[in-house]
Amino acid sequence: MSTNITFHPGAVEKNERTQLLGQKGLTLWLTGLSASGKSTIAVALEQQLLQSKKLAYRLDGDNVRFGLNKDLGFSEKDRNENIRRISEVAKLFNDAAAIAITSFISPYRSDRQFAREIHEKAGLTFVEVYIDAPLSVVEARDPKGLYKKARAGEIKDFTGISAPYEPPEKAEIHIHTDHSSVEDSSYILDTMATTTTRPIVFMDINIGETPAGRLKMELFSDIVPKTAENFRQLCTGEHRRVLCLKPLLLTLRPVTDVRDFMVQGGDFLNGDGTGSFSIYGDKFPDENFEMKHTGPGLLSMANSGPNTNGCQFFITAATCDFLDGKHVVFGKVIDGILTLRKIENVATGPNNRPKLTVKITGEILTTHWQALTAFRAYATDWIDDRMWRDVRS
Structure with missing residues (x-):
């Protein structure tokens, strides 16, 4: 030098x-x-x-x-x-x-x-x-x-x-x-x-009577704060808590072909896909469409048309760009992608409903986690644990 x-x-x-x-x-x-x-x-x-x-x-x-x-x-x-x-x-x-x-x-x-x-x-x-x-x-x-x-x-x-x-x-x-x-x-x-310091919620899933694992989801509170807060409060039970005591049923709906599915659910009201409400009332408007359906593991609002958001949502299992501009993406799965894959693989019957009941069984909480903590839990599903060591902050 x-x-x-x-x-x-x-x-x-x-x-x-x-x-x-x-x-x-x-x-x-x-x-x-x-x-x-x-x-x-x-x-x-x-x-x-x-x-x-x-x-x-x-x-x-x-x-x-x-x-x-x-x-x-x-x-x-x-x-x-x-x-x-x-x-x-x-x-x-x-x-x-x-x-x-x-x-x-x-x-x-x-x-x-x-x-x-x-x-x-x-x-x-x-x-x-x-x-x-x-x-x-x-x-x-x-x-x-x-x-x-x-x-x-x-x-x-x-x-x-x-x-x-x-x-x-x-x-x-x-x-x-x-x-x-x-x-x-x-x-x-x-x-x-x-x-991130975005809020994170998690759900324990059963397929039939068998525990399938946990889904941990980060909410995009900095991009779609109203939509994220609606989902967070419904999950934690802060809003109309008694409704959250009912198991949340999930259904499978094909998207484009047998490999591409979305997992849809969120009927906290009736548990059969017919109910809808939000913390803001019956329905609330589309907040924005900044986030796109770019891959698997994204949370997006299910609706019956523009500005009809309530409590129902879906999780993508593939890129769904044809939904961009129509459904509000408000979060992503950060832990439990294998659990999501298990749900996708449940055999379906008439109207693409699963032959085995898929439901949330555990208490749903929210907290602020560092992304690395979530990643490390997630990594055990995917990565040779012998190759893992702590990343210095």
């Missing part, structure tokens, strides 16, 4: 940027073999965070080689420099209270450790995410035909074939993309990345 330079501290503190944006900085470092799904998940995650009103920026391994790192090749030395530069850039985004999503093969542990250390020395949160798929799977995918060329000797120093990949030993998150969808993978990271 040159001896004639001086670091000039700024007058703006990190906590001031955090307060301005309403979020903390975070670096999600996605690492894995080519074609493991890093870029695909990063793209989906960036979009999900945008929909959640979170500032995020994606740094892609190929994209940076068109500009910042266009002078680098693929030797070990150049790979080291590639990661060094991106580590510094991600750190700057993080310090600015943005969520930096990096999708790089980053094959060497020492390089990833460097990235971690410069973040931690600056008091910034760094999360290593191992996007894991067996070599046989990524070779079968091979969207760019790179593995085929590497096997033929047309590409030298290709990671996984003629150059090493050193898997993480203590990644915070370990996602197996050979049996997790892009939606589910990005959902995990979205929950991890969203630090």
